[in-house]
Amino acid sequence: MKALMNSFLCKVIYIIMMLLGMFVIRYHLVLQAQTPRPELEKLAKDIVEPLVTQLSPDGKYVLMFETNEDSKISLIISETQKPFRKIHKTNVSKNFFLSNDVLVLQVGSVFQKIDLKSQKESEIQNIKTIDFLEAEKQLLIHYDISKNNMLEIYDDHFILRQRIESVSRWQKTEGDLIIFEDKGEKKNLLKISSDGRSNRTIWSSEDEIYNVAKSDTEKKGYVVSVSAAKGLKTYFVSSDLTIVELDAPSIGNYTQINVKKSSDANAIFLTLSKRLPADNKIVSVWYGKEKDLSNYFYGERPSIDVLWYPEEQKVIKLDSDYAGYTGIGRSNLFLRRRVDKEKVDVIEGADKVDHGEMHLWNAVTGADELLDKDGDVMYFDKEGNFILRYVGANWKLLDTRTMTDKFVGMPSKAVPYFSSSGTILWSSKGELWEQNTNDLQKKKIMSVNADSIEVINVVKKSTEAGFHRKYYYLDDSYPLIAAHYDNDLRSTYYMLDQGKKFVIIQESTDRIKHLQVSNDGKNFIWTEENYNKPPVVMAKIKSSASRAVYQYNSQDxxxxxxxxxxxxxxxxxxxxxxxxxxxxxxxxxxxxxxxxxxxxxxxxxxxxxxxxxxxxxxxxxxxxxxxxxxxxxxxxxxxxxxxxxxxxxxxxxxxxxxxxxxxxxxxxxxxxxxxxxxxxxxxxxxxxxxxxxxxxxxxxSPSDIIHMANSFNYNFKSPDYYRIEGGQFRMVESFESNKQKYFDNNPIYHASKVIAPxxxxxxxxxxxxxxxxxxxxxxxxxxxxxxxxxxxxxxxxxxxxxxxxxxxxxxxxxxxxxxxxxxxxxxxxxxxxxxxxx
The missing domain is CATH 3.40.50.1820 (Alpha/Beta hydrolase fold, catalytic domain)
Incomplete structure (x- = not known):
């Protein structure tokens, strides 16, 4: 019996070895199917690619992230002035400047603090994550379960302010630091004091906390949502900890909540939604009248916009004939777009200029004003006091506080930027103008011999009003300007300092990236490269010549x-x-x-x-x-x-x-x-x-645009005809309108004419x-x-x-x-x- 068993095992081992041998041979043949190119592989192996750079607040140091052919990411920390001492790190997931000379890193589960002057390092183990709140100068170190999920809060001198245990997460909300504390049966929200030394419990319950947001009403306070049996329950917690529940039978159950900016000082603006389960029956029934076909994949996601007045315990459902509600300033005004009910699909026209009706609705008076067609171009200042619109090839400025609406007299192709000083900067060809928003008087503040200029450190924030309807403003004291020459890709870079033009980078055909300025406006860094020039990080003090800080791929x-x-x-x-x-x-x-x-x-x-x-x-x-x-x-x-x-x-x-x-x-x-x-x-x-x-x-690649036009795009969860007609394929017309044009531009209809491999x-x-x-x-x-x-x-x-x-x-x-x-x-x-x- 033993001999038979040994014989059987030998046969099994033989078969396994044969199969492994066949697999190895097959795998080897697959690998050898292409021609090995050792010289190219060596060249690629030695190359790194720059990712991002970061300048220290005072401009003395620069952080440079790079990746190699194996996708390993490294960090180089360098001085921006001689002797250019450097520190190399890997596996860095977070980094913050605690002060001008102190850098903190998260490296895996280790916290590292580096004194950049002395290059001395210290570290703490068992870290989950870290964060640094720059405005409050508070460093957060969150430990793992080995230290009971403890959170430590330090100041910018690395002096401990307080410790809190059983922390699941935290959230920075409109200037306040809120800690989510999980004590098992009790789920608490703690508001940290501005100095980081103490905390105050603003919420406590047995329910899981879904979300917290700071209310922007005059009464301040917080909007807290908790998980309930049939979705979410939402409460307003005032500054004196009075609690009011969002209780309106008309809004039904919801599983998601989004607190948005409200222009009504007494109302909280919410979007409430829920996700219904997808239809998993034996047959999925698709209806031609269904405008959002993604519902058949994810389930329906009905939502409503509401204004909630907690003090009055009143809820107003916003008119569903409009969408894209966007609060403007503190004027009680909401921008909204009339829903186009003639659309076949929700994504139809996404690639085109939006000529739909835009309205300005007053939530208090109910007044509604139809705005001029804006060609899908609308810019808001940081506070929402002004709206710039592109109306009939002209720019028009609406003051939402006074509802005065005036043409500003700038060229149609000029680009506006709301400045930090309350004016509008306009770039037009090689000129930069500044315009007063009150009397619309303007003056030229910069002129260069260039095809175009742009402000490159502008803040851009999207809204739900439309793709090109967004906040567009400068939040920096030092505007950085790029002047471009189109034919040969030349550019010159400037900074404006109190209205005076200062050249940072002389006219160059190099590609300039990551241009940054220190807080005092005196130190600059950037990366420059070209097709035959490996990237190099450059630094400059305002009054001196630029200098190379770090050369990538010097061996190339x-x-x-x-x-x-x-x-x-x-x-x-x-x-x-x-x-x-x-x-x-x-x-x-x-x-x-x-x-x-x-x-x-x-x-x-x-x-x-x-x-x-x-x-x-x-x-x-x-x-x-x-x-x-x-x-x-x-x-x-x-x-x-x-x-x-x-x-x-x-x-x-x-x-x-x-x-x-x-x-x-x-x-x-x-x-x-x-x-x-x-x-x-x-x-x-x-x-x-x-x-x-x-x-x-x-x-x-597409090969049959006639089929593709009516096929289903699983990326966008919609038909593809909009992309063929008005998008990248530029057919303009539908197949039904001009079949010959589709025939003429369709590769597969001419496949028999291909003559090369x-x-x-x-x-x-x-x-x-x-x-x-x-x-x-x-x-x-x-x-x-x-x-x-x-x-x-x-x-x-x-x-x-x-x-x-x-x-x-x-x-x-x-x-x-x-x-x-x-x-x-x-x-x-x-x-x-x-x-x-x-």
Whole structure:
């Protein structure tokens, strides 16, 4: 019996070993399906990419986050002046300047405090999270369960103010720090005193606390919501701890609450909503009258807007014929948009200018004023006292306190910024004007020889009134100004100090990012880079020359040898367009080079970015790896007219190629075209209409816009016709209105005309452009016996996000072009198609 058992075990082990061996062989073959490129892999491995920078309050230090090819994030802490001492950290999740010279970090579950002058460090273990309330100068350290979830509050000198145990979380609400204390059967809300030394219980109950918000009524107090058997219960807790319950049978049960800014000083403005369960029956019934199809996935989410007057124990339900209620200042005025009941779908028209009726409603008097059509452009100052609207190609200023409405006499293309001093700054071409909001008198405060200027440290806050209806103001004493020169991407950067112009960065073609100024307006940092210049962090004291603080990728000498040439050609309406032609490192003008085109729309504003050699290519393109592999790379601009996006792209690319053909170093027989998403659609279309390319790569791309227009978009949970008609595809008309235009711009209807090999790729979880768009085009090309390979990346979406898939695709991209542009053979995964090709 023992012998039989041993025999059986031997057979089992043999079978397992055989299966493992087959798996290893198969896995090895998959890995070796692409050509290894050790030089490119080494180049990528040594490269880091900057993420964000942060300047210390006094400008003496700068924090620089970077990531490498393995997506490991590091922090470099550096002085901004000599000797530029540096500290390196990894795994940093939070950082705060406790004072000018003291930095605190959260590194995993460890709190670290660094004295930057002495570079001495101390640390505390078993940390959940930390926070620093700058205005109150309070440091919060929250411990894990090993210390009973204790919260410690320190001042900015790291002196302990108080300890509180059993803390589940905290919330900063309109200047108040509220602590959620969980004592088991008792759930408490504690308000911390302004000095952090004491606390006051403002709420206590057995119910779980859902949310707390500070009331902006004249009576102050808090809005507290707790979980109940049938949803939420909400209470107003006044400053003297008097409690009033929101009790109105007409509003029904709700499971979510949002406290919003109210313009009525006596009312709390709430949106109450609930989520009904999705229909999980054997059949899901979809109705043509249902305007929000996402309800069939998430369940219905009915909501109501109410004004709650706790002192009067009164609730007013706001008119549901309007939406986007937005409180304006303290005027009792609410901006609201009349609901368009003619819409078929809620998302219809989301990409267009909103010409719907906008009203200004007074919650106290009930007066309602229909505003002039604003073209979906409306800006509010910080307090909500003024509304700037774009009315009939003119700017109009409404004072919500007096309800006076006047044209301001500024050009239609001028851009406004409400300033911290209560005026309006206007940028118009190369000029900056300041306008008084009372008498509308204006004066020019800055003039430069530039195509445009912009204020770059503006605060932008969205509202529910519309996409371009938002708060737009300066909250800084020192406006930072960028002056741009469009044709060659030159820019100059300034600061305004008490109305005087000061140059921070002289005119440069470099790409400038993360420009920041210290609290006193004397110290500046920024990052500058270019296509052939690795990023460098620069610093400057107002009265001195700029200096390099930290150079990223100093070992990347090859970047310096890459050059760029601009090509000029005409667009579809005879407009002037440009293309950037990148020439490989050590370019030899005596040689001929294959060229790869990457297309989308207008792209020149991105061509001054450092060309990072990486395999982390979400959109399936990396210019630097192509250049290192001996290709020219052309990045052209495309514009559009009413004949459709496909035909417009074809015309622009043909014009760009005509200009490219004038270069002797360009091999007309060895040119490839590639694009992703909308650029992939353009690639598909051009492939069906051109004989000028030797190969194509198209990723996550539409191929049948007639089907797509009426297909369901699982990303937006709506039909896609709005995107085809009025969005990026620019068809303008519906299929029913102009079928010929759709036929003419539809790639799949011309699939039989493709004459060059196509590599298609997509993610199997793409919810934006369904993978079937790729599979359908693949099937059509296959039917007509075209050379085509399709890559379906499991679990990937509209872009490739996981590194193994990113690297797999990038190697295949390089293989594809090497095979068809450089005539290299013996690439197994391509040979498998070519040897069996028709």
């Amino acid at each position: 000498k090859g970047a310096r040898t890459i050059t760029k040439k601009q090509l000029y050609y005409k667009g579809v309406n005879n407009e002037d367009l440009q293309a950037s032609l990148f020439l490989p490192a050590n370019f030899d003008p005596q040689k001929k080079y294959p060229v790869v085109l990457w297309i989308y729309e207008k792209q020149q504003e991105f061509t001054d970015k450092y060309l990072v050699p990486t395999f982390k290519n979400r959109r399936g393109f990396n210019a630097r790896l192509l250049l290192e592999s001996g290709y020219m790379v052309l990045v052209p601009d495309i514009n559009y007219d009413n004949k459709g996006a496909g035909l417009s792209a074809l015309q622009c690319i043909n014009n760009a190629l005509d200009e490219l053909a004038k270069l002797e170093q360009f091999d007309m027989r060895k040119i490839a075209l590639m694009g992703q998403s909308f650029g992939g659609y353009e690639t598909n279309f051009i492939a069906t209409h051109s004989n000028r390319f030797a190969a194509y790569i198209s990723g996550a 196509m590599l298609l790729w997509t993610g199997t979880e793409d919810k934006n452009v369904d993978q079937e768009e790729t599979r359908t085009f693949f099937s059509a090309l296959r039917k007509y016996r075209k050379t085509v390979i399709a890559l379906f990346y499991a679990g990937e979406g509209h872009t490739i996000t996981q590194y193994p898939a990113q690297k797999d695709y990038t190697l295949r991209m390089l293989d594809w072009f090497e095979y068809f542009l450089k005539d290299k053979r013996n690439i197994p995964w391509i040979d498998k198609q070519m040897k069996d090709a028709y």
